[in-house]
Amino acid sequence: MTGLPVRQLAYKVNDLEAAAAAHHRQFGSGPFFVLRHVALTSSHHRGVEQPFDHSSAYGQWGAVMVELVVQHNPDPSALHDMFPHGSGKEGLHHAALFVDDLDAAIARFAAEGAPLAQLSVTQTGTAFAFVDTRASLGHMLELYEPTGQLTGFYDFVAEAANGWDGCDLVRELS
Numbered sequence: 001m002t003g004l005p006v007r008q009l010a011y012k013v014n015d016l017e018a019a020a021a022a023h024h025r026q027f028g029s030g031p032f033f034v035l036r037h038v039a040l041t042s043s044h045h046r047g048v049e050q051p052f053d054h055s056s057a058y059g060q061w062g063a064v065m066v067e068l069v070v071q072h073n074p075d076p077s078a079l080h081d082m083f084p085h086g087s088g089k090e091g092l093h094h095a096a097l098f099v100d101d102l103d104a105a106i107a108r109f110a111a112e113g114a115p116l117a118q119l120s121v122t123q124t125g126t127a128f129a130f131v132d133t134r135a136s137l138g139h140m141l142e143l144y145e146p147t148g149q150l151t152g153f154y155d156f157v158a159e160a161a162n163g164w165d166g167c168d169l170v171r172e173l174s
Helices: 016-027 078-082 102-111 148-161
Strands: 008-012 032-035 040-045 054-061 064-071 091-098 116-122 127-131 140-144 170-172
Touching (some): 016 170, 078 091, 102 116, 102 127
């Protein structure tokens, strides 16, 4: 697992638009592309199927994507493991890594004391896993395989930041 660069830093926030504006003011990040109520075909938290209704805003912060995420439902999740529902707390939730084999990476992290916290699959077929590295890193890690669709999205967000004039900070995705 050595040599895996961080592809994304993600923050649990309470308000996507306010968080995007604050992050942009402080770091010049953006523009942010919002996907509301990310459609999932399945989501399991600690081995139990749970709904995971969330929205995310994706922007570019230098060479790294930044994700701002809000969970709409009170059900258990990797997000609520760190930021309990109703607490109002915000902060760094995870760093994301691309791995060649998701199942093998999950097994390796589990063997090293970082168990699987959540495994979800989007309607487009992208699987993402949160492994619980709070004891060693203070936050979760998100793992996923770099499919063409996923890397294309990362490229889209990065390209939108090239030469961006700071206008139209928050943009809706369908």
